[in-house]
Amino acid sequence: MKRVAFILFLLLVPVVAHAQPSISFETMEYDFGLMSQDNKAEHIFEFSNKGDRQLVIDKLTAS
Amino acid sequence: MVSSDHLKPGEKGKISITVNLAGKRGNVTKRIRVHSNDPLKPITILTVKMLVKNRLHLNKYNADEIFSKKCRTCHVERGKGKSGFELFRADCGMCHNGRGTAPSIMEMRKKPAKFITKAIREGVDNTVMPGFSVKNNGPLNDPQIESLIRLIKPR
Numbered sequence: 001m002k003r004v005a006f007i008l009f010l011l012l013v014p015v016v017a018h019a020q021p022s023i024s025f026e027t028m029e030y031d032f033g034l035m036s037q038d039n040k041a042e043h044i045f046e047f048s049n050k051g052d053r054q055l056v057i058d059k060l061t062a063s
Numbered sequence: 064m065v066s067s068d069h070l071k072p073g074e075k076g077k078i079s080i081t082v083n084l085a086g087k088r089g090n091v092t093k094r095i096r097v098h099s100n101d102p103l104k105p106i107t108i109l110t111v112k113m114l115v116k117n118r119l120h121l122n123k124y125n126a127d128e129i130f131s132k133k134c135r136t137c138h139v140e141r142g143k144g145k146s147g148f149e150l151f152r153a154d155c156g157m158c159h160n161g162r163g164t165a166p167s168i169m170e171m172r173k174k175p176a177k178f179i180t181k182a183i184r185e186g187v188d189n190t191v192m193p194g195f196s197v198k199n200n201g202p203l204n205d206p207q208i209e210s211l212i213r214l215i216k217p218r
Contacts, residue, residue: 021070023101025109032113036121041082045109049070051101057068058098060078 022051065097080111087115126186126193130202139202146210154203155211158191165192168215176216183208 025047032041049055066077082093090112097107119134129138142154151159151168161167171179183203186194195201196208203211 020103021072021099021101023097023099023104023107025107028107029110029112032111034121035084035113035115036118037084037087037115038118039084041084041111041113042079043111044077044079046075046077047097048075049072052072054072055070055074056100057065057070057076058100060065061096061098063094063096 019053020051021049021053021055023055024048024050078109080109082111082113084113084115088117089115091115124191126191127200129191129193130200142202142207146207147214150203150207151211151214154195164190171215176212179215180208180212183211 025045027045030043030045032043035041064079064081066079067074070076078095078097080093080095082091084091091114092110092112095109095111097109098105099107128134137157138154142150145153158165159167159171161170182192184194184196184201185199186192193199193201195203197204
């Protein structure tokens with residue numbers, strides 16, 4: 001019985017571990033090169049949810 | 064700014080970052096932390112970087128252009144009537160501060176006086192170092208140049 005429970009446990013772990021959101025960025029760094037002071041630097045980072053649960057972005061903080 | 068903060072599996076999103084550059088100078092790096100419910104990556108750090116310059120400094124210039132009208136306010140006027148260290152700070156320090164490509168006073172001190180004199184009077188070919196003597200259409204008279212040589216190579 002103990003052994004069956006253990007096998008069940010092993011089977012469950014990957015399933016549980018898999019059911020989660022997964023944030024994935026194409027790039028995480030961007031170099032604008034040379035910029036003039038009187039411009040604004042604007043860039044768009046693209047990302048996707050590669051997991052199998054809903055991904056929630058809580059907040060963005062700058063530093 | 065994030066396009067949508069709830070993404071279904073497979074869905075795509077965008078995060079746009081805007082950095083206002085007014086008043087900024089030199090190497091600028093901004094990091095944005097993206098907090099999410101991904102248990103393996105609760106925080107993703109996005110980085111943008113750039114080298115910010117004054118509008119007048121975006122192009123490559125010939126050395127002596129810094130004496131031209133639109134550049135004088137910073138590169139010539141401030142040194143008027145000054146000599147020695149005051150003059151160096153006004154006219155030379157912006158380039159010879161040890162941070163850019165131009166050598167600092169300590170580094171220049173290692174060179175022979177003759178070489179230093181020639182560099183200040185006539186400039187250095189193929190660099191942005193202009194000739195500062197009046198004879199080379201520069202703004203500095205002989206006593207001023209003498210004071211700079213003395214500063215770099217004290218006797």
